Amino acid sequence: MTLMQRLSQRRSGLTSSDRFVYWISVPLILVLLVYIVFPMLATAITSAEGGGEAYGGFISGSSGKALGLSVGISLVSVFTTCVIGTGLAVLLTRFDFPGRQVLRIFALLPMALPPLIGAVSFYFLYAESGIIPRFLAAYFGADAAAVSANGVAGVILVHSLTMYPYFYLAVSSALSGSDASLEEASLNLGASRCRMWRTVILPMLTPALVSGALLTFMVSMASFTAPQFYNVQTLTMQIVASRTSGAYSTAAAQSVVLSVVSILFLLIMRWYQNRRVYRSLSKGTPQSLTVIQGFIPRSVAAIGSLIIVVILMAPAATIALLAFTVDGSWTIQILPPEYTLGNFAKIFADPESLHPILVSTQMALLGMVGCVLVGVLAAFVVTRWSGPGKGLLDVMVMIPWALPGTVIGVNLVTAFASPTPFNLGQVLIGSLWILPVAYFVRFLPLVFRSANAALAQIDPSLEEAARNLGADTLRAIRTITVPLMSRGILAGALMAFIQGFGEYVASVVIYPAQFAPVSVEIYNRIYSNEFGTAAAYGTLQMVLIVIVLIIAQRLEKPRGQRGLRQKVATRTALPLPVMNT
Amino acid sequence: MGDTFAHRTATNDAGGAEMTRVLLDNISKTYPGVAPSVAGLTLNIAEGELFTLLGPSGCGKSTTLRMVAGFVQPTGGRILFDDTDVTNAAPNRRNTGMVFQNYALFPHLTVAGNVSYGLNARKVTAAQKHSRIDTALSQVGLDGYGDRRIDMLSGGQQQRVALARALVIRPSVLLLDEPLSNLDAKLREETRTEIRATQKEAGITCLYVTHDQAEAMSMSDRIAVLEAGEVHQVASPRDVYHRPATAFVARFIGRSNVFTSEVVAIESHTVVVRLGEGTIVKAPIVADTASASATVGMTTAVSLRPEAISLTVNPVTVGSHELTGRVLTAEFTGAVNIYEVDWHGQTLVVSVPGALDRADPGDTVAMAPAQGLVWMVHP
Numbered sequence: 016m017t018l019m020q021r022l023s024q025r026r027s028g029l030t031s032s033d034r035f036v037y038w039i040s041v042p043l044i045l046v047l048l049v050y051i052v053f054p055m056l057a058t059a060i061t062s063a064e065g066g067g068e069a070y071g072g073f074i075s076g077s078s079g080k081a082l083g084l085s086v087g088i089s090l091v092s093v094f095t096t097c098v099i100g101t102g103l104a105v106l107l108t109r110f111d112f113p114g115r116q117v118l119r120i121f122a123l124l125p126m127a128l129p130p131l132i133g134a135v136s137f138y139f140l141y142a143e144s145g146i147i148p149r150f151l152a153a154y155f156g157a158d159a160a161a162v163s164a165n166g167v168a169g170v171i172l173v174h175s176l177t178m179y180p181y182f183y184l185a186v187s188s189a190l191s192g193s194d195a196s197l198e199e200a201s202l203n204l205g206a207s208r209c210r211m212w213r214t215v216i217l218p219m220l221t222p223a224l225v226s227g228a229l230l231t232f233m234v235s236m237a238s239f240t241a242p243q244f245y246n247v248q249t250l251t252m253q254i255v256a257s258r259t260s261g262a263y264s265t266a267a268a269q270s271v272v273l274s275v276v277s278i279l280f281l282l283i284m285r286w287y288q289n290r291r292v293y294r295s296l297s298k299g300t301p302q303s304l305t306v307i308q309g310f311i312p313r314s315v316a317a318i319g320s321l322i323i324v325v326i327l328m329a330p331a332a333t334i335a336l337l338a339f340t341v342d343g344s345w346t347i348q349i350l351p352p353e354y355t356l357g358n359f360a361k362i363f364a365d366p367e368s369l370h371p372i373l374v375s376t377q378m379a380l381l382g383m384v385g386c387v388l389v390g391v392l393a394a395f396v397v398t399r400w401s402g403p404g405k406g407l408l409d410v411m412v413m414i415p416w417a418l419p420g421t422v423i424g425v426n427l428v429t430a431f432a433s434p435t436p437f438n439l440g441q442v443l444i445g446s447l448w449i450l451p452v453a454y455f456v457r458f459l460p461l462v463f464r465s466a467n468a469a470l471a472q473i474d475p476s477l478e479e480a481a482r483n484l485g486a487d488t489l490r491a492i493r494t495i496t497v498p499l500m501s502r503g504i505l506a507g508a509l510m511a512f513i514q515g516f517g518e519y520v521a522s523v524v525i526y527p528a529q530f531a532p533v534s535v536e537i538y539n540r541i542y543s544n545e546f547g548t549a550a551a552y553g554t555l556q557m558v559l560i561v562i563v564l565i566i567a568q569r570l571e572k573p574r575g576q577r578g579l580r581q582k583v584a585t586r587t588a589l590p591l592p593v594m595n596t
Numbered sequence: 597m598g599d600t601f602a603h604r605t606a607t608n609d610a611g612g613a614e615m616t617r618v619l620l621d622n623i624s625k626t627y628p629g630v631a632p633s634v635a636g637l638t639l640n641i642a643e644g645e646l647f648t649l650l651g652p653s654g655c656g657k658s659t660t661l662r663m664v665a666g667f668v669q670p671t672g673g674r675i676l677f678d679d680t681d682v683t684n685a686a687p688n689r690r691n692t693g694m695v696f697q698n699y700a701l702f703p704h705l706t707v708a709g710n711v712s713y714g715l716n717a718r719k720v721t722a723a724q725k726h727s728r729i730d731t732a733l734s735q736v737g738l739d740g741y742g743d744r745r746i747d748m749l750s751g752g753q754q755q756r757v758a759l760a761r762a763l764v765i766r767p768s769v770l771l772l773d774e775p776l777s778n779l780d781a782k783l784r785e786e787t788r789t790e791i792r793a794t795q796k797e798a799g800i801t802c803l804y805v806t807h808d809q810a811e812a813m814s815m816s817d818r819i820a821v822l823e824a825g826e827v828h829q830v831a832s833p834r835d836v837y838h839r840p841a842t843a844f845v846a847r848f849i850g851r852s853n854v855f856t857s858e859v860v861a862i863e864s865h866t867v868v869v870r871l872g873e874g875t876i877v878k879a880p881i882v883a884d885t886a887s888a889s890a891t892v893g894m895t896t897a898v899s900l901r902p903e904a905i906s907l908t909v910n911p912v913t914v915g916s917h918e919l920t921g922r923v924l925t926a927e928f929t930g931a932v933n934i935y936e937v938d939w940h941g942q943t944l945v946v947s948v949p950g951a952l953d954r955a956d957p958g959d960t961v962a963m964a965p966a967q968g969l970v971w972m973v974h975p
Contacts, residue, residue: 474698
């Protein structure tokens with residue numbers, strides 16, 4: 016070792032592991048800049064072309080109206096999802112009644128519904144030509160138009176029944192983690208049950224409610240599929256419309272506005288979650304359930320549970336039913352009249368129908384590989400980074416999670432249209448590569464988060480022990496850190512794969528003409544009245560999701576090993592939902 | 597540096613332990629904006645010695661250990677193993693064996709997998725590896741446990757695996773970072789005897805970090821008492837107890853009464869000091885201690901252990917070397933009576949064999965320091 020090396024080391028006071036982290040952060044930052052930051056800047060620059068005239072008419076023009084509509088729909092969605100999600104959470108964590116176990120399982124079903132499929136099924140169920148309005152019209156003489164959910168109401172219905180899990184998960188976690196002795200203490204000190212709820216439980220739920228609200232608002236703002244099916248001109252719809260009509264700078268300006276709103280919410284959420292402690296610190300007494308007594312209350316509870324389960328299952332059941340109908344046979348009947356297994360057979364036998372599945376599988380796999388490589392690297396760097404810039408790095412990786420898929424699509428199309436130094440001379444438009452790149456960008460935060468969680472559970476002294484026993488940094492990571500993270504990484508990778516497989520919102524903006532992914536194919540089939548084939552694709556997708564969710568849940572179960580750090584913090588981060596709407 | 601260790605490992609493979617001297621030469625660790633964690637520490641640890649860093653939490657003992665292991669880069673000074681400067685060597689090039697406070701056992705490996713980890717990194721042949729794992733496991737009393745999973749072991753067994761894992765690589769220095777703090781009291785006492793025996797048998801130089809003085813006293817060859825990044829005393833357990841260098845050491849090791857006092861005369865073998873209101877006591881003059889540098893008229897400190905004071909209830913006369921006070925609390929623990937006595941606003945602790953007659957709170961007592969057990973310390 017030369018004198019110079021020695022001196023520089025001495026001055027910096029860095030250990031070899033610190034330097035290692037800085038070295039490996041170089042390629043990471045490069046990737047983040049090229050695929051996340053520069054595309055955003057490219058959109059911003061495009062939006063300013065023509066001296067900012069795209070912004071000039073924003074408030075007065077159709078963009079302003081669209082923004083207002085998006086905000087309005089999102090606010091109403093927050094309210095309805097809050098009522099449904101919180102109500103279900105209180106019911107299921109505090110009361111025991113017939114049907115509780117079944118309800119618990121089905122409460123999370125909407126999360127397994129691919130977003131496009133969700134919108135499709137609600138359309139076939141509740142829109143004017145849907146099953147329910149037709150049924151009511153036929154048997155009860157109701158006016159189908161009056162009892163159906165169309166337009167804005169339809170969008171809000173889709174949002175309410177698919178996004179309530181954000182509230183449900185946050186509130187149930189807060190309620191079941193709370194200490195029963197706090198409530199007992201309140202009652203013991205003379206508070207009435209109502210006062211106890213107001214003064215003890217509600218303040219404790221506030222963080223969960225705020226997080227749920229922020230999340231729902233963000234997801235609603237990003238929502239594209241539901242507005243598309245109900246033809247509601249939200250900002251996301253406007254972006255796609257502007258691009259389709261060639262008004263690139265208008266589309267860019269609309270994207271920038273939507274990005275600013277989304278990133279603002281991301282930052283508020285980060286700030287809020289870092290500020291609050293979610294669970295009471297005392298170990299305390301576990302919660303006991305209030306058992307609902309008496310024949311009539313129990314019957315009401317049982318019937319109520321049954322109705323809710325039916326409502327929750329209806330969308331998936333509708334898609335499964337439609338998957339067996341003969342294309343073009345369902346016109347004005349309540350239920351499709353003719354059934355066949357042919358749709359599935361066709362998908363696998365007809366090369367043209369199989370093609371979208373092959374495209375989606377390969378593109379999603381490529382995207383997943385990228386997510387794993389970069390996501391794990393990012394988790395490692397962010398966890399081990401000592402010094403300033405850690406928060407910035409974290410935000411850089413998490414931004415795609417906040418950005419609506421439509422915006423990501425627009426960003427990529429703008430950034431990779433012609434060779435520039437910033438995109439390293441890559442032109443991806445019209446190339447197959449743009450799909451895996453989009454999936455990589457959209458689902459990188461998923462893998463990053465799960466790798467991060469896995470890494471946070473590993474005691475840093477394990478790596479030190481390996482180093483002490485003679486392993487260099489790379490060997491320690493390869494033999495200790497990576498094996499211990501592997502379950503978390505695998506779970507994140509699987510999620511990234513199924514999300515990529517069903518991705519629609521960004522794909523529809525960027526897909527190359529001859530290579531339609533499954534989601535776009537589903538939309539095209541519905542457009543050409545081939546409901547059966549479309550639903551068959553959707554059913555396959557649902558089956559895939561259920562399989563992956565089961566595997567992922569098994570992987571995330573703790574192994575019960577000592578040495579893995581006990582749950583350190585009481586701050587329970589919300590599960591990371593996918594804004595794939 | 598790498599070559600040195602390659603050579604060292606090769607000779608070690610023959611079997612015999614090789615003892616290493618460790619020199620910490622004026623090392624320090626400072627972080628910007630806060631008081632230094634370690635401020636210019638110099639320690640000379642002999643071959644085969646069990647050397648303990650003892651001090652309250654935050655005294656810099658763990659930082660020092662981690663600097664020796666290579667996890668913390670010193671901001672000044674040098675670390676030498678024998679004559680090799682390892683200050684800038686990576687942790688994996690130092691050939692130290694560390695036992696972590698939480699053991700840091702690899703949860704995805706078996707007991708044997710954990711123990712063989714360091715051997716794999718050292719490219720030891722398969723045949724040698726097996727015999728060394730077996731030897732290491734029997735050394736810590738875990739024969740036949742090789743295939744167990746880590747989470748199937750008790751806390752004490754995990755501790756032994758951690759020790760075996762550190763010993764099997766035949767480290768130049770064994771580093772122990774509060775290894776017993778996660779064990780219950782009874783097991784802790786058993787284990788410290790075992791660790792000491794194993795270390796002696798293996799003849800390994802050992803640096804031991806603890807905040808538990810009983811642990812330090814019972815195991816160590818020598819102890820360095822640290823406070824706020826600085827060393828107060830380096831001595832044998834016996835000397836640290838009976839001849840504390842400073843008031844801090846006197847108070848930290850066991851209990852002690854420390855008096856602020858004035859030197860009134862210096863005789864041939866003793867320093868005569870006055871405690872407060874005119875009580876005169878004599879402390880022996882010992883080279884290289886506070887007493888050797890005493891000058892008449894200086895203010896200094898004197899330490900008196902609770903058991904070095906005898907007690908007379910309701911005394912008729914009080915000698916010039918005695919202190920008079922009033923009993924505040926009396927605690928009967930069986931073997932000894934422990935009294936807290938108010939003496940001019942300072943609370944003194946006195947312990948007397950339980951069989952002797954006892955005082956009650958409120959009694960006036962005369963306290964006589966045992967001649968020869970008065971000890972002068974740096975204030």
